[in-house]
Amino acid sequence: MAQPKPKPKLAGKTRIQAINEDIILAAALEVFSAFGYRGSTVDQIADRAGMSKPNLLYYFRRKDDIYRAVLEKTLADWLVPLKSLDPTGEPLSEIARYIRAKMAMSRDNPKASRLFANEMLHGAPAIGDFLSGPMKLLVDETARTIKGWIARGQIAAIDPYHLIFTIWAMTQHYADFDIQIRAVLGRNSNHFADAETTIIRLIQDGLRPRP
Amino acid sequence: MAQPKPKPKLAGKTRIQAINEDIILAAALEVFSAFGYRGSTVDQIADRAGMSKPNLLYYFRRKDDIYRAVLEKTLADWLVPLKSLDPTGEPLSEIARYIRAKMAMSRDNPKASRLFANEMLHGAPAIGDFLSGPMKLLVDETARTIKGWIARGQIAAIDPYHLIFTIWAMTQHYADFDIQIRAVLGRNSNHFADAETTIIRLIQDGLRPRP
DNA sequence: TTAATTCTTGATCAAATGGTCAATAGCGTT
DNA sequence: AACGCTATTGACCATTTGATCAAGAATTAA
Incomplete structure (x- = not known):
C-alpha cells in the first residue's frame, strides 16, 4: 500500500525527541504549577530543563504549546x-x-x-x-x-x-x-x-x- | 505640645485620595482575582479604575503596593x-x-x-x-x-x-x-x-x- | 483673588520576555 | 568516510510592561 521506506519525515519521534519532550514537560509542570501561566517564563522552563531557550522552542514552538501539552498530559x-x-x-x-x-x-x-x-x-x-x-x-x-x-x-x-x-x-x-x-x-x-x-x-x- | 496648624503634610488623606484609593482597590480586586499577580498589568487596573497609569502610580507607587493593599483589605x-x-x-x-x-x-x-x-x-x-x-x-x-x-x-x-x-x-x-x-x-x-x-x-x- | 498644594497625564525609559534566524555540532545510515 | 537529517545555541528583534518625569490642570486654604 505504501513504499517500504518513504522517508518518514512526519513519522514517529526520534529517541532524542522523546527524551527531551519528557524533560521539557517535567520542567514545565514544575514551573507552571508554581508560578502560573503568565508568571512563568520560557527561560525558566528552559533552565530547569537544562537546555537553551531556542532549543526548547525547537520542540514546542510557542509557550502556549508547552502549557497545553503539560496540561493535557496532567489531565x-x-x-x-x-x-x-x-x-x-x-x-x-x-x-x-x-x-x-x-x-x-x-x-x-x-x-x-x-x-x-x-x-x-x-x-x-x-x-x-x-x-x-x-x-x-x-x-x-x-x-x-x-x-x-x-x-x-x-x-x-x-x-x-x-x-x-x-x-x-x-x-x-x-x-x-x-x-x-x-x-x-x-x-x-x-x-x-x-x-x-x-x-x-x-x-x-x-x-x-x-x- | 504642637503648633495649631503644623502643615499636616503626612497627615490624613484628602477627599480625592480616599475616593481614588477605593476605586483603585476595587479595580485591582477585579483584575488580580481574574488574572493573578503576574497576569495582571498596571495598565489593566488603571483602565478599570478609569484613570491613567501614572495617576494610579501616584497613589500606589509600585504594582506590588497595589497588590498588598488589596490583599490586606480583602483578608x-x-x-x-x-x-x-x-x-x-x-x-x-x-x-x-x-x-x-x-x-x-x-x-x-x-x-x-x-x-x-x-x-x-x-x-x-x-x-x-x-x-x-x-x-x-x-x-x-x-x-x-x-x-x-x-x-x-x-x-x-x-x-x-x-x-x-x-x-x-x-x-x-x-x-x-x-x-x-x-x-x-x-x-x-x-x-x-x-x-x-x-x-x-x-x-x-x-x-x-x-x- | 491668589498662592500653595494636590492631582493628572503624555511622553519616555529600561528591563523583561516571547519568539526568530543563521550558523554550527551531533547523529544515524549507507 | 560521507552524506543528510536532527539537534543546539548565541545573537538578535519586537513587544510588553513597570516605572519616571516634567509640565500643566484642578483643588484648597488664605
Whole structure:
C-alpha cells in the first residue's frame, strides 16, 4: 500500500525527541504549577530543563504549546482516581476507596493539582472543552452510580453531584492550600494521613443510611 | 505640645485620595482575582479604575503596593465569617451557621476567594506572616471550641483542625472552581443553595454523637 | 483673588520576555 | 568516510510592561 521506506519525515519521534519532550514537560509542570501561566517564563522552563531557550522552542514552538501539552498530559493522570467507583461494590467502602485514591493523588502529585487549580481559578481558558466534555461525562456517570445506591437504600439520600464536588474539594484542598495547612499544623506533621481518616469518617457517617 | 496648624503634610488623606484609593482597590480586586499577580498589568487596573497609569502610580507607587493593599483589605473581610462559632451555643447549629456564613462569603464575594486562593496556590509569598500569625490563632481558637464540644460529648470525636479545613475546602471550592461546577451543572442552576444544604447535612450527620 | 498644594497625564525609559534566524555540532545510515 | 537529517545555541528583534518625569490642570486654604 505504501513504499517500504518513504522517508518518514512526519513519522514517529526520534529517541532524542522523546527524551527531551519528557524533560521539557517535567520542567514545565514544575514551573507552571508554581508560578502560573503568565508568571512563568520560557527561560525558566528552559533552565530547569537544562537546555537553551531556542532549543526548547525547537520542540514546542510557542509557550502556549508547552502549557497545553503539560496540561493535557496532567489531565490524563488526573482522571485516573476519578474512575474508581464500582457500582456493584459496597457503597461506603467504594467511596472510601475513592477518597483514598483522590487523596493519594493530592499527596503524590500536588503539582498536577495546583496546575489544574490554577487553570480553574482563571476561568479554564485552555480546558473549557475538557470540562464540559469528558469531565462532565465522568461526573454524570459517577453521579448515576451514587443515585443507584440511594435508590436501593444503600446510602442516605443526598445530592450526588454535590457529594462528588465536596469530596474533590476536600482532597484537592490539601494539595492546593498546602502552605496554609502547614502554617497552621506545622511543617512536620503528616497531615495527609490524618486528613484522610477524618474525611472518610465524616463522609461515611454522613452517608450511612438511617432508619 | 504642637503648633495649631503644623502643615499636616503626612497627615490624613484628602477627599480625592480616599475616593481614588477605593476605586483603585476595587479595580485591582477585579483584575488580580481574574488574572493573578503576574497576569495582571498596571495598565489593566488603571483602565478599570478609569484613570491613567501614572495617576494610579501616584497613589500606589509600585504594582506590588497595589497588590498588598488589596490583599490586606480583602483578608479583613475574609476573617469575618470565621469568627462566628459560639462555644456556648448548640454545636450542630453553630456549625451550620458557620457553614452558612462561609458559603455566603463564597457566593457574594467570589473574587476575594479567588484572590486568596491564588495567593495560597503560589506559596503565599505576600501573606506568609498572616497565615502563621492571626490566621493560625483564629484556627487554634476555633479548634479549642470544637474540642470542648467533643470533650463534653456534644459531638462525635473528630480532629478539629481537619474538620475546619474540610469546611473551608468545601465552601471555598464553590467560588474557586466555579467554572468547573458550572460546566457540570449548567449555567442557570443555583448550586450554592443546594451545595449549602448538602454540606450542612453531611457534616451534621457526620458529627452527630453516636452511642 | 491668589498662592500653595494636590492631582493628572503624555511622553519616555529600561528591563523583561516571547519568539526568530543563521550558523554550527551531533547523529544515524549507507 | 560521507552524506543528510536532527539537534543546539548565541545573537538578535519586537513587544510588553513597570516605572519616571516634567509640565500643566484642578483643588484648597488664605
